[in-house]
Amino acid sequence: MTELFYLSATEMLGLLRARQISAVELTEAHLRRIDEVNGQVNAVVTLVADQALAEARVLDDDLARGHWRGPLHGLPIAYKDLTDTAGIRTTYGSPIYAGHVPDTDALVVRRARAAGAITVGKTNTPEFGTGSHTVNEVFGPTRNPYDLTRSAGGSSGGAAAALASGMVPLADGSDMGGSLRNPASFCNVVGLRPTPGRVPDASEIAAWFSLSVSGPMARTVGDAALMMSVISGFAPTSPFAIREDGSGFAGSLECDVAALRVAWSPNLGGLPVDPETAAVTARAPEVLSGLGAKVEQVRLDLSDAEDAFRTYRAWHYANAFGDLPADRLGPNVAWNVEQGRAVTGADLARAERLRSGLFQRMNAFFDTFDILIAPVSQVPPFPIGRPYVTEVAGTPMPDYLAWMRSAYWITMLHAPAASVPCGFTPGGLPVGVQIVGRPWADLTVLKVAHAFERATGHGARRPALGG
Template sequence: MSISVGSTAREQADAVRRREISARELLDLHLDRIRERNPELNAIVSLDEDRARAGAAEADEALAAGAEVGPLHGLPFAFKDTHEVAGWRTTYGSPLFADHVPDADELIVERVRRAGVVVIGRTNVPEFAAGSHTFNKVFGTTLNPVDPTRSAGGSSGGAACALASGMVPLADGSDMGGSLRNPASFCGVVGLRPSLGRVPEWPHANQWETTSVGGPMARNVGDLALLLSVMAGPDPRAPQALGDPGVTFALPLAGSLSGLRVALSTDLGGAIEVDHDVASIVESAGSVFGSVTAAAPLLTEADDTFRTLRAWHFQARFGALLAGHPDSFKPSLADNIRAGESLTGADVARAYEQRTTLSERMREFFTAYDVLVLPVSQVPPFPADQEFPTEINGRPMETYLDWMRAAYFITVTGCPAISVPFGTTADGLPVGIQIVAAHGRDRFLLEVAAAFEAALA
């Protein structure tokens, strides 16, 4: 098989291991694509070709010496610019950290590097990963690879764009309010928000606050499962990590849509406003599953729960930094941080009580259904010169969070959710569907997503 940047990550990794292509040659293929697409799209930042070439040479030398290699050996990789990578510039998309170079890898980076990747640079993010449109004052805006006048989504927008355009074969990301799922939908790739505890994080300022999780992105479900098998598994430094080892998610995936109990809702029972084109595309996914029931869990408390916990988290993390540098934050993020200042203990306690209620309600919902299908994003990719959509179907969106409810309502349930490419708008813009399963059923969710993907082939 002739390997190209369009080959699956599994094909590329297998070819390197069989020495059908060297890590150097594979790197050159991807650097050529980066030179072709990145000047316009701005997905990969802090690119370091010299260090990447040195890493590829080391990968080839390890194979030549007969060393045991990891499952991602020789694959070019660019980490999200919010994940700390030892010795590599990590800016968080903020001018305050424009020259920040960490001394150590964080856990997700440690695991992916141990699996054998060749680090080439970073993927662009919004400032401190806040918001689902990727732009910042350090590197500028990442554009959609399908239509460069449109947003690539965020906060893992650089990752999704780089994947979709063939600059990298796999990507990492993180997801608080949809940061793995929204850009996957916008760019036509696959993004998984795992169950709470599936991909442990360390270091972490608060190991007991789990609104944000790390996770994988790929161009297909099989490649995503490969990356999840590297990222997942317990670690003694992360007390809430689930105990299943990463190998649990290794291929093959053997799911089926036959007999699946599918609940489908385009608007979560009227709880969210969804663009008419997006709703129509999600509705049509029912024909792929075969038999679906129009149903949705009651998530009344989700909006207050998410916004309270997000503001509390942001104030705790960035409050002192904002006080010292009040003009160095984008206004929407500064407002979100300041919203946490007025929260009381009773407010936070209420949010956690509501989150518990939502989790229990989802547990009960998944006794009647195997999966829930709904939109990933409430809109198709919007113009890149907007910070966020200001209206949906004529209904005003007052904040940069309003249009993301389809994603963050699921966030506070703790359930795993995957964005899978499905259709396009009349303008040819990608639209994904969001498939959700019960907490802990990540392997099952991948199997369903793989079966759905296969049904579209």
């Protein structure tokens, strides 16, 4: 029998609605699981157990009176430590904000709470979400539940590890260069990078910056869609917020896979890929072909994304963090700020031309294909003690960013992209496949991901963790 904390969020909701369990019982089960395994994994870094139980009691009282708060009624959620939570410590993974307690909730928190979600705490992230390895000076590293000597990825590594080890059924994350997708791949869960504007953010310093997005993480595609139905939808705080509400994500994820035209790129145009990762992801086109899709291996050239991404990212870091004390910033953030201060108007103009040309070429590409599939990460989970990957398949990586090109090149397409479990290396390390759709086709991406998940069952494999 599946432990209560490892049921899908959808299954938990069914039990809650049928009064077979209470929100208090469900919350207590997750709090016990956190107590049992978090010391090994270090995924939940701020726990608000008393508050969570108080919220659960209120929700149980609501249900006793016949009031169902919303689609997440009674489900425990932990929010990324970059996501503001009113009255709950939010450090952004930085010693500068080690004691910071926001006055207001971020939009995803407000929407989830209004839908009945119960806040249990915050999940670990590298400083200001910088890098695809979750470690910081405030809380230390988050470990991979499938191998505690390995990285959980990042920057939503705490969220992915908490999900994989049964500490929460749903979590939020954010993604600029792969921070929803990479940890999902490393921890055998699902992460969706939505089309920018699908889950609106609010910023007083970079409202037009579209590379960073918020999105859902879950153990199943259906649960990710459930969370999307709540957190997506128009908000006037974002100048490019999409007008559609989230109701479409609450419907069926069934689709006619046989009608799909799928492009398969094993290396996104020549990127080095670790042989073990390549071997696992090479099975993905066979799965979709077996479901009837027309799959074609393609040769892509996304190399223009490299200069464009690095230029925009550097500019953003100088804008967002350039006024913070340099001597208190970690090396990755400080390096990005330094790079950003060197960006010129000519650099930004070049980046804009490159990104615009890439967008138009991929727009034509998606007239031919419905979906692109590719590796999420170029490597499997790496040793926890390494700050980043320095070599991929014999190719040296020049800096801490380079090994994640397979994710951040996709960022530049303004497209939705999901990481879905694809299998395991011979040593038992998870590997995800990236399913990318045309801009604004988030639901199509989730439907294909759901079909892939159901055909493979890799996401049902749990880590061997216990007290």
